[in-house]
Amino acid sequence: xxxxxxxxxxxxxxxxxxxxxxxxxxxxxxxxxxxxxxxxxxxxxxxxxxxxxxxxxxxxxxxxxxxxxxxxxxxxxxxxxxxxxxxxxxxxxxxxxxxxxxxxxxxxxxxxxxxxxxxxxxxxxxxxxxxxxxxxxxxxxxxxxxxxxxxxxxxxxxxxxxxxxxxxxxxxxxxxxxxxxxxxxxxxxxxxxxxxxxxxxxxxxxxxxxxxxxxxxxxxxxxxxx
Amino acid sequence: xxxxxxxxxxxxxxxxxxxxxxxxxxxxxxxxxxxxxxxxxxxxxxxxxxxxxxxxxxxxxxxxxxxxxxxxxxxxxxxxxxxxxxxxxxxxxxxxxxxxxxxxxxxxxxxxxxxxxxxxxxxxxxxxxxxxxxxxxxxxxxxxxxxxxxxxxxxxxxxxxxxxxxxxxxxxxxxxxxxxxxxxxxxxxxxxxxxxxxxxxxxxxxxxxxxxxxxxxxxxxxxxxx
Amino acid sequence: xxxxxxxxxxxxxxxxxxxxxxxxxxxxxxxxxxxxxxxxxxxxxxxxxxxxxxxxxxxxxxxxxxxxxxxxxxxxxxxxxxxxxxxxxxxxxxxxxxxxxxxxxxxxxxxxxxxxxxxxxxxxxxxxxxxxxxxxxxxxxxxxxxxxxxxxxxxxxxxxxxxxxxxxxxxxxxxxxxxxxxxxxxxxxxxxxxxxxxxxxxxxxxxxxxxxxxxxxxxxxxxxxxxxxxxxxxxx
Numbered sequence: 258x259x260x261x262x263x264x265x266x267x268x269x270x271x272x273x274x275x276x277x278x279x280x281x282x283x284x285x286x287x288x289x290x291x292x293x294x295x296x297x298x299x300x301x302x303x304x305x306x307x308x309x310x311x312x313x314x315x316x317x318x319x320x321x322x323x324x325x326x327x328x329x330x331x332x333x334x335x336x337x338x339x340x341x342x343x344x345x346x347x348x349x350x351x352x353x354x355x356x357x358x359x360x361x362x363x364x365x366x367x368x369x370x371x372x373x374x375x376x377x378x379x380x381x382x383x384x385x386x387x388x389x390x391x392x393x394x395x396x397x398x399x400x401x402x403x404x405x406x407x408x409x410x411x412x413x414x415x416x417x418x419x420x421x422x423x424x425x426x427x428x429x430x431x432x433x434x435x436x437x438x439x440x441x442x443x444x445x446x447x448x449x450x451x452x453x454x455x456x457x458x459x460x461x462x463x464x465x466x467x468x469x470x471x472x473x474x475x476x477x478x479x480x481x482x483x
Numbered sequence: 484x485x486x487x488x489x490x491x492x493x494x495x496x497x498x499x500x501x502x503x504x505x506x507x508x509x510x511x512x513x514x515x516x517x518x519x520x521x522x523x524x525x526x527x528x529x530x531x532x533x534x535x536x537x538x539x540x541x542x543x544x545x546x547x548x549x550x551x552x553x554x555x556x557x558x559x560x561x562x563x564x565x566x567x568x569x570x571x572x573x574x575x576x577x578x579x580x581x582x583x584x585x586x587x588x589x590x591x592x593x594x595x596x597x598x599x600x601x602x603x604x605x606x607x608x609x610x611x612x613x614x615x616x617x618x619x620x621x622x623x624x625x626x627x628x629x630x631x632x633x634x635x636x637x638x639x640x641x642x643x644x645x646x647x648x649x650x651x652x653x654x655x656x657x658x659x660x661x662x663x664x665x666x667x668x669x670x671x672x673x674x675x676x677x678x679x680x681x682x683x684x685x686x687x688x689x690x691x692x693x694x695x696x697x698x699x700x701x702x703x704x705x706x707x708x709x
Numbered sequence: 710x711x712x713x714x715x716x717x718x719x720x721x722x723x724x725x726x727x728x729x730x731x732x733x734x735x736x737x738x739x740x741x742x743x744x745x746x747x748x749x750x751x752x753x754x755x756x757x758x759x760x761x762x763x764x765x766x767x768x769x770x771x772x773x774x775x776x777x778x779x780x781x782x783x784x785x786x787x788x789x790x791x792x793x794x795x796x797x798x799x800x801x802x803x804x805x806x807x808x809x810x811x812x813x814x815x816x817x818x819x820x821x822x823x824x825x826x827x828x829x830x831x832x833x834x835x836x837x838x839x840x841x842x843x844x845x846x847x848x849x850x851x852x853x854x855x856x857x858x859x860x861x862x863x864x865x866x867x868x869x870x871x872x873x874x875x876x877x878x879x880x881x882x883x884x885x886x887x888x889x890x891x892x893x894x895x896x897x898x899x900x901x902x903x904x905x906x907x908x909x910x911x912x913x914x915x916x917x918x919x920x921x922x923x924x925x926x927x928x929x930x931x932x933x934x935x936x937x938x939x940x941x942x943x944x945x
Contacts, residue, residue: 324705376656383653390643394722396709400639403702404653407632410698414660417687422663476722486807493804497790504792560790569788569849572761573805574777709764 261467268460274453275301281446298356300446304454305348306370309377310412312342312458316384317409320402332398333473335405337465339384341458346378369419376415380408487579494575494583499590501560509594512552516599519545520606538609539669543625543662545603549595550626550658551651554633557588558641567641567707577704581634585696588630596622614672621672624688625665628695632657635699639706657695664688711857711891712736716759716769718752718915729755730766731915737908739856740889742879744902744923746935747912753895756912757784757859760893773857778807781855783863787846791835795826795845798834799852806853820848824878840871847878858882860894864901872901879905899932911938 258266282297319335322328353371354364365371384404391397502509523541561567570580600622604611611618636654640646664684671681678685718730729752737743747753758764760771761782773779782788789798799817808816821827824844829837834845843866850858860879864872883892883905894902895912903909903923909931911919918938923931 376659379652379656383649383656386649386652387639387643390640390645390649393720396642399705400643403635403639403705406702407635407657407695407698410694411657411660414687414691414694417690418660418663421667421683421687473722476725490805493801497793497801500797501790501792563791564789565784565786566788566790568763568784568786569782569802570805571763572777572780572782572788573802574807575805709758 259467260470261464264460264463264465264467266460267456267463271453271456271460274449274456278446278450278453281449298352300450302349302352302356303370303447304451305345305352306374307451308454308458309342309345309349309374312338312345313377313380313408313412316342316405317412320405320409323398323402324406329394329398329473332394332401333466333469334462335401336388336469337462339381339388339405340465341461343378343381343385344461345454345458346374346381349374350378367423369423372419372422373415376419377412380411384408487576487582490575490579491582491586494570494580495586495590498560498584498587502587502591508553508556509591512549512591512595513598515552516545516549516595517602519548520599520602524606534607535609535673538603538607538673539666541607542600542603542669543666545599546592546596546622546626547629547658547662549599550592550629550633551654553588553591553595554630554637554654555647555650557584557634557637562641571708577707578700580707581638581700581703584638585631585634585700588634589626592626592630596626609673611673614675617678618669618672621665621668621685621688624685624692625661628661628688628691629658631692631696631699635703635706638703661688661691664691710736710738710772710774711760711893712772713756713760714770714772716756716766716771718755718759718764718766718768728752728915730759730769733769733912733915733917735910735917735920737891737893739887739891740883740885741907742883742892742894742905743908743910744906745893745895745910745912746897746899746902746931746939747895748897748939751912752915753897753912754784754861755915757782757861757893757895761859775856778853779856781850781853781858782861783847783850783858784861785865787834787842787849789834789842789845789849792833794831794833795821795837795848796830798845799848802849803852808853816852816854817848820851823851824848839866840868843867843871847875851882855890857891858893860892862896863894864896864898876901876905899935900928903928903931911935913939 278300282300315338316335319331319338323331323335350371353366353374357366357371358364384401387404388397388401391400520541523545527537558567561570600611603609633650633654636650636657640650640653643649664687667684668681668688672678712735714734716730716733718728720727720729731752733756735743745753745756755764759766760773761780762771762773762777788802789795790801793801796817799820800813803813803816804810817830818827821830824847826841826844826848829841829845834842837845858879863875867875879892879894883889892905894905896902906923909919909921909923909926910917911934919934926934
């Protein structure tokens with residue numbers, strides 16, 4: 258089975274799982290007392306946020322390995338991870354307000370997760386812009402690796418800054434949706450969602466990687482005939 | 484090591500001689516800073532919000548813009564007559580080049596800040612007298628962080644399309660953590676709070692500087708070569 | 710001493726890929742001057758950049774006795790800072806090339822004198838005429854007394870008199886025997902570099918299609934050989 262094919266299967270399974278998560282979340286998981294039905298977006302929102310950050314960390318790690326090994330596969334992976342990370346960031350940044358409006362009454366709030374994800378979003382955009390602005394593939398890979406590594410090192414500072422910033426601006430309503438102390442059935446749904454998003458990440462990255470590979474191979478074929 | 488320092492100093496000195504001799508960039512940056520401060524003044528309602536609440540933000544946004552201007556020209560200097568190529572052919576170590584550029588950029592930004600700070604005090608009637616020394620310390624710490632990352636990125640963008648625009652987009656996310664630290668410490672200093680209250684932020688600034696100066700210094704060789 | 714071994718380099722990837730160097734190897738010792746003739750796009754500049762250490766080739770290696778300190782580069786661009794004086798430029802580059810502090814000023818004066826620029830030393834580069842700016846560029850390349858000189862189309866834009874002067878200078882610089890320098894000169898015009906050469910190479914599509922000592926051949930002979938080697942042969 259080709260890589261793209263595998264990728265499509267994984268994504269499909271992931272989407273099915275996600276649908277399953279939704280059925281479970283909507284029909285079988287209790288409604289949260291304080292926040293009402295809108296809280297259910299949390300099952301989508303939090304795993305997406307976790308993977309947004311994980312994707313950035315992977316971009317950075319791929320960058321480190323690329324600088325030492327110069328393997329174009331690492332660069333292809335980094336590009337795929339960055340694009341998927343951007344998509345996930347967008348999911349977080351759109352579901353956040355949708356969730357936030359009924360609960361906090363405002364579309365946007367500078368809470369830790371949204372703020373960190375916004376940062377990551379800007380990092381991704383910058384990364385993809387640099388990739389788009391360099392023609393030579395090797396130079397592009399090198400520059401992307403440098404930027405990716407810097408992004409990776411910025412992640413802890415993002416958390417630190419957001420944490421420090423928030424201790425000055427406490428949220429009007431104390432909501433801790435990410436508390437690990439979730440009742441059993443909610444935790445199960447959440448974990449199921451995390452698994453679904455993991456599959457989605459792997460599936461999307463695999464497909465995107467396969468697309469890059471195919472594109473590069475196609476150009477390579479033409480070069481042979483030239 | 485001594486060789487590295489001598490080379491770095493030669494590069495820094497050359498940049499500074501060029502800047503002070505042509506003066507255009509320096510004067511533009513200073514005038515720009517004054518203009519931004521002026522605009523801030525007209526953009527607020529003094530009866531609604533006391534100056535001292537906004538003052539740190541105004542100061543730091545102004546300094547951030549000034550730093551961006553400085554960084555944009557850092558490697559432009561090397562484009563005339565392809566001097567950069569000459570630097571890369573010579574035995575100048577890439578790290579030496581980074582340190583030289585870093586020092587020159589720091590001096591440039593320091594000059595702009597040295598004019599900006601008194602103007603700020605003047606325009607906004609902010610009492611800095613008692614806290615001048617710690618304030619200058621914070622300015623130095625934060626500026627080092629901005630310029631360390633900015634020097635790396637300004638080398639990265641020279642071979643891309645729309646270099647100046649790209650520099651701003653990729654750099655801004657990296658400026659936010661030191662910016663947060665700087666604004667918070669400045670606010671506390673201007674508010675007469677003891678320095679002990681700002682320890683968390685000072686640690687943030689120091690950690691950021693250590694991490695990013697080392698990282699940028701190491702990664703520079705991957706950005707500047709062809 | 711300069712040696713290149715199996716140099717291979719490409720630009721870009723896939724369909725738009727350009728093969729700039731395709732297995733170039735040679736060794737030169739003091740006193741040799743290699744003139745590389747080739748049409749535009751043959752990879753001459755790329756070869757020089759690889760020799761200078763500006764580009765790391767995809768395959769192969771370069772060895773230069775003395776490393777970067779021993780290399781002087783004369784190309785299309787002067788690498789000079791317009792708003793510094795000629796002397797300031799020379800002192801800066803001397804520092805980078807590791808010329809000991811006490812030697813820098815005397816060395817600069819020496820080089821300026823040799824190139825007849827003594828009276829212009831303290832003028833900013835932007836105020837110099839093209840010919841003088843070219844000479845200043847040469848001064849910069851010589852300031853650290855390099856044992857290897859790499860020249861990328863150095864005669865471009867020079868009038869006949871200036872070109873003759875440059876040839877004479879290069880002839881002097883080349884020296885002879887063990888104390889001499891290595892010169893590598895790339896040009897697309899056979900007439901320009903032939904007389905200086907001790908060895909001749911024709912480069913086409915990244916490869917040396919001819920590499921031999923000049924052996925007393927005159928410009929006309931070499932030009933003929935060049936036409937045959939470069940114009941003939943199969944494409945692809």
